[in-house]
Amino acid sequence: MALQCGIVGLPNVGKSTLFNCLSNAKAQAANFPFCTIEPNVGVITVPDDRLTKLAELVNPQKIVPNTIEIVDIAGLVKGASKGEGLGNQFLGNIRATNAIIHVLRCFDDGNVVHVDGSVDPIRDKEIIDTELQLKDLDTVVKRIQKVEKMAKTGGDKDAKRTFEILSLVKNHIESGKSARTAPISEEDFDFISDLSLLTVKPVLYVCNVDESSVNTGNKYVDLVKDAVKEENAEVLIISAKIESEIAELEDYEERQMFLSDLGLTESGVSKLIRAAYKLLNLYTYFTAGVQEVRAWTITKGFTAPQAAGVIHSDFEKGFIRAEVIKYNDFVTLGSESACKEAGKLGVEGKTYVVEDGDIMHFRFNV
Numbered sequence: 465m466a467l468q469c470g471i472v473g474l475p476n477v478g479k480s481t482l483f484n485c486l487s488n489a490k491a492q493a494a495n496f497p498f499c500t501i502e503p504n505v506g507v508i509t510v511p512d513d514r515l516t517k518l519a520e521l522v523n524p525q526k527i528v529p530n531t532i533e534i535v536d537i538a539g540l541v542k543g544a545s546k547g548e549g550l551g552n553q554f555l556g557n558i559r560a561t562n563a564i565i566h567v568l569r570c571f572d573d574g575n576v577v578h579v580d581g582s583v584d585p586i587r588d589k590e591i592i593d594t595e596l597q598l599k600d601l602d603t604v605v606k607r608i609q610k611v612e613k614m615a616k617t618g619g620d621k622d623a624k625r626t627f628e629i630l631s632l633v634k635n636h637i638e639s640g641k642s643a644r645t646a647p648i649s650e651e652d653f654d655f656i657s658d659l660s661l662l663t664v665k666p667v668l669y670v671c672n673v674d675e676s677s678v679n680t681g682n683k684y685v686d687l688v689k690d691a692v693k694e695e696n697a698e699v700l701i702i703s704a705k706i707e708s709e710i711a712e713l714e715d716y717e718e719r720q721m722f723l724s725d726l727g728l729t730e731s732g733v734s735k736l737i738r739a740a741y742k743l744l745n746l747y748t749y750f751t752a753g754v755q756e757v758r759a760w761t762i763t764k765g766f767t768a769p770q771a772a773g774v775i776h777s778d779f780e781k782g783f784i785r786a787e788v789i790k791y792n793d794f795v796t797l798g799s800e801s802a803c804k805e806a807g808k809l810g811v812e813g814k815t816y817v818v819e820d821g822d823i824m825h826f827r828f829n830v
Contacts, residue, residue: 467761468533469668469740470558473567474588476576478672478704482567483536485707485733504536510741510748511734512759514791514821518750519757521798528758530748532740535561555599555662563666563743565736566592570684571674571703585671585684586691593642596662601637603659604630626655637663645695666743667692669699670736678703679727700739702732747820750791751775752800768816772826782830786812791821 471486473479486508510530519527537557558564568585608630614620615627629652636646642663653664669692671685681701689699710731713719723731748759749771762771768788773780789800793808800823803809818824 467531467744467746468535468561469563469565469743470535470537470561471565471567472537472558472592474569474591477567477569477588479567480536481704481708482670482672482702482733482736483534485704485711486534486736506534506536507531508534508737510737510759511730512748514748515750515757515759517795518752518791518823521795522752522754522757524752524754524757526756526758528756530741530759530761532737532744534565534740537561555596558596558662558665559660561665563668563740565668565670565740567670567672568684568688570671570682570688570701571677573674583684585688589669589688589691593663594640597637597640597642600643600661600663601634603661604634604637604656607656607659608634622655625652629653629655633661642695667695667697668736668739668743669697671699671701672704673701675703675706675726677701678706678732698739698743700732700736702736707732747818749818749820749822749824751825752794752823762818764820766818767814768812768818768824768826769814771818771824772828775826778830779826779828782828783814784827784829786816787825787827788812788816789823790819791823794823 471479471483483504483506486506508531510532512529515527515529535557566589568588569583570585572583608627611623611627611630614623629648632648633643633646633656637643643661644664644666669688671681671688673682673685677685678701685699685701692699706726710719710722710733713722719731723729745764747762747764747766749762751758751760760771760774762774766774768786769780769783772783772786788810789803789808793803793806794800797803797806797808800809
């Protein structure tokens with residue numbers, strides 16, 4: 465699954481610094497791959513101790529982790545929704561992503577000039593929100609113009625329902641709110657999913673703080689948390705300055721000592737990557753053999769055939785059954801053969817819903 469999270473933020477909030485730290489995420493797990501697709505796109509690994517533990521037990525020839533693409537989206541200025549600056553490119557890049565990582569400046573530093581002259585994360589948030597909302601409003605209005613006549617004069621029930629949903633979303637956006645908080649069901653959103661509205665995308669707010677606030681937050685973080693409490697969005701506290709210092713350390717032990725001295729158990733980058741993965745409502749299952757131990761990305765709620773299809777479409781088409789071992793059982797007993805002997809290998813059919821951490825082997829026939 466090609467998954468993308470776009471990093472957005474105004475100039476001098478720490479967005480580029482954070483992206484550069486993410487681009488060095490390979491240092492967090494030296495054996496895992498990192499590559500650059502374009503100058504502003506990085507493929508980074510999802511930290512998962514379970515994969516490391518399985519690899520220790522199986523000793524495979526190859527280890528393949530889950531990955532997420534992080535896109536550094538630049539070019540936002542006031543008026544982006546109308547094409548100002550790099551507005552069209554900026555908004556087009558966001559449209560292509562699955563989720564948004566919104567970086568907000570939550571630190572005071574006279575040496576780092578803010579584009580608007582003062583530190584105000586709520587104002588910064590509203591600038592980006594407004595541009596996205598205006599673009600969505602334009603998209604919604606254009607669609608309303610197309611379906612309104614069919615909805616009012618014809619017998620097309622879908623057109624009528626679509627018009628009703630669009631009208632509700634239009635009013636919601638005009639009130640200064642993002643489409644994701646509109647009071648409609650997931651089924652209703654399906655009627656307008658083809659619009660790829662920008663403000664429907666899930667958001668992770670990253671508060672970039674000074675070193676002294678990384679464990680506790682500060683007054684700016686409190687303001688952000690209060691401002692987004694109705695959005696059902698997660699707020700993550702990170703110090704981009706600390707992350708940049710960690711990225712410069714080559715040795716794993718040095719990084720761990722550095723984190724320990726700051727009272728941290730892991731880097732903010734690792735937390736952000738995992739939070740982004742969670743934001744997209746994703747699960748991980750594993751395949752484990754001597755040739756390869758691999759993590760596979762699926763959407764929460766996938767059935768066994770759907771999970772098999774992530775490996776290859778033929779696996780889903782010709783699905784017969786799945787052999788499933790729970791992660792804790794595998795780690796406790798130490799091997800697949802030991803799990804079989806202990807009766808811990810389950811045989812599951814087409815209706816089985818895959819759980820996070822399942823170790824799976826598929827039987828299929830095409």
